[in-house]
Amino acid sequence: xxxxxxxxxxxxxxxxxxxxxxxxxxxxxxxxxxxxxxxxxxxxxxxxxxxxxxxxxxxxxxxxxxxxxxxxxxxxxxxxxxxxxxxxxxxxxxxxxxxxxxxxxxxxxxxxxxxxxxxxxxxxxxxxxxxxxxxxxxxxxxxxxxxxxxxxxxxxxxxxxxxxxxxxxxxxxxxxxxxxxxxxxxxxxxxxxxxxxxxxxxxxxxxxxxxxxxxxxxxxxxxxxxxxxxxxxxxxxxxxxxxxxxxxxxxxxxxxxxxxxxxxxxxxxxxxxxxxxxxxxxxxxxxxxxxxxxxxxxxxxxxxxxxxxxxxxxxxxxxxxxxxxxxxxxxxxxxxxx
Numbered sequence: 001x002x003x004x005x006x007x008x009x010x011x012x013x014x015x016x017x018x019x020x021x022x023x024x025x026x027x028x029x030x031x032x033x034x035x036x037x038x039x040x041x042x043x044x045x046x047x048x049x050x051x052x053x054x055x056x057x058x059x060x061x062x063x064x065x066x067x068x069x070x071x072x073x074x075x076x077x078x079x080x081x082x083x084x085x086x087x088x089x090x091x092x093x094x095x096x097x098x099x100x101x102x103x104x105x106x107x108x109x110x111x112x113x114x115x116x117x118x119x120x121x122x123x124x125x126x127x128x129x130x131x132x133x134x135x136x137x138x139x140x141x142x143x144x145x146x147x148x149x150x151x152x153x154x155x156x157x158x159x160x161x162x163x164x165x166x167x168x169x170x171x172x173x174x175x176x177x178x179x180x181x182x183x184x185x186x187x188x189x190x191x192x193x194x195x196x197x198x199x200x201x202x203x204x205x206x207x208x209x210x211x212x213x214x215x216x217x218x219x220x221x222x223x224x225x226x227x228x229x230x231x232x233x234x235x236x237x238x239x240x241x242x243x244x245x246x247x248x249x250x251x252x253x254x255x256x257x258x259x260x261x262x263x264x265x266x267x268x269x270x271x272x273x274x275x276x277x278x279x280x281x282x283x284x285x286x287x288x289x290x291x292x293x294x295x296x297x298x299x300x301x302x303x304x305x306x307x308x309x310x311x312x313x314x315x316x317x318x319x320x321x322x323x324x325x326x327x328x329x330x331x332x333x334x335x336x337x338x
Contacts, residue, residue, distance in 0.1 A: 005156045007338075013159075014152050016046050022120070022144050029089035029119060036071070036086050039119030043144070044084075048160040049074060058083070058108075070104040080165045082158075083114040091118045095136070101125060102134045112169055120144045124158070128173045129180075137179070139172035148267045189227070192219055248278045251300055254319050255307075256285055259296065262326050263333050273337065293336045296329060 025038040044054060058073035072084035083104050087097060093116050101114045105127065114134060116123045123138035142155050156162055157171075188196050197218050201210050208214055232250065256276050264271040275289040283300065287293035297308040305316040309328050316322065322329075 005153055005162060009156055009159070009162070010149070010153050013046060013156055014149065017144070017147065017152065020046065020144070026089060026120075032086060032088040035089040035119040039089060039144075040072075040084070040086050040117060043117075043119070043122070044074075047155070047158055053160065054084075068103065070101075070108075073108070076160075076163060076165070079110055080113075081108055081111045083108060083111055085114065085116050087116070087118045089119045093118055093121055093123055098123070098125065098134065098136075098138075105132070105134050112165055124172075126169060126172045128169065128176045135176060137176075139175045150267075150270050150272070153270065189222060192222055248283070249300060251305070251319055252276075252278065252283045252298055255298055255300075255322055256283070258319065258322055259285055259329060262323065263295075263330060266330050266334070269330070269333050269337065274333075287333065287336045295333050295336065 020042065022039075025042070028038045029035045041051070041054060053074050055073045055075065056071065057069040058071075059069050070083050071086040074082040074084070076082065083101065085097070085101055085104070087093065091097075098116055101116060105111055105114050105125075112126055114125045116125065116138075120143060122142045122144075124140040124142075125134050125138050127133055127135060128139070129135050140154060142151055147155075157164075157168060194215065197215050198210060200218065201208075201214065260271070260274050263269045263274060273287050274285065274295070275287075276283065276285050277289060278284075281299070283298040284291070285295045285298070287295065295309070299306040299308065305319070305321075307314045307316055307322060307325060309325065309332050312328070314321075314325055
């Protein structure tokens with residue numbers, strides 16, 4: 001999301017969430033009204049919405065149909081409207097409940113975001129796939145019992161002080177696009193369509209008749225071994241196409257993923273802020289892709305592999321040796337993000 005969230009706001013919300021006596025509140029919730037009072041309203045209070053911001057039993061205009069009311073509406077800047085559908089604590093938030101939002105969503109002016117919650121789990125929906133029809137999957141989910149620091153920063157984009165609907169929708173669109181693309185590619189790999197096989201067959205240098213036997217042979221070839229081979233060729237092709245002569249090796253990528261995996265095990269380190277940039281003679285792993293926030297530097301060549309952390313050099317015998325310096329890497333990263 002494009003909105004920049006102050007570090008102080010993250011710290012404040014984390015403290016407020018840590019102090020929120022969720023278990024005590026749960027024990028008071030035996031029906032929907034109590035869930036609203038002891039869980040949902042305090043939750044929005046943490047996001048700086050006061051009681052006047054939460055309009056209960058908001059009337060969704062259904063024209064000639066029987067008037068129906070949604071549990072809450074939050075009107076932002078007298079324009080954008082957030083819709084909130086509340087369920088009793090411990091209710092399963094199924095597709096049926098999400099579908100119930102469609103009517104409200106479809107008939108409420110200036111509504112692009114709807115929230116379905118049981119007081120613990122908060123599912124955020126939009127209509128980025130088809131206008132005025134709620135998406136089948138939420139673009140963001142927050143859970144009061146299982147959140148981490150990354151979730152807190154994302155949640156702050158819905159804080160009354162920082163919320164910008166246009167930015168949230170843009171991020172939702174990106175999330176839905178990526179998810180849809182990955183799902184489509186995965187489905188084609190699991191069960192290749194005839195259209196895909198036709199395209200591949202047409203572009204093969206070995207010419208044969210496109211029949212059921214050929215299709216079966218092609219389907220059997222699309223497996224994990226093939227994908228691994230294609231991945232390696234793709235990495236090599238990308239390095240060849242780099243006009244600056246920078247060659248990103250498989251060893252550098254492997255070291256990057258190993259280091260990144262170690263770092264994000266620490267809940268204080270946001271995974272989206274870790275990135276890399278390859279140069280002609282070294283490979284930087286950094287925060288926010290900044291040359292001023294370098295976590296470590298890899299210097300790999302034909303004779304040696306070297307890891308540099310804050311001017312301290314370590315010789316590696318094997319790629320996995322980076323694990324030996326886990327503490328140094330985490331401490332360096334925490335310094336850079338705090």
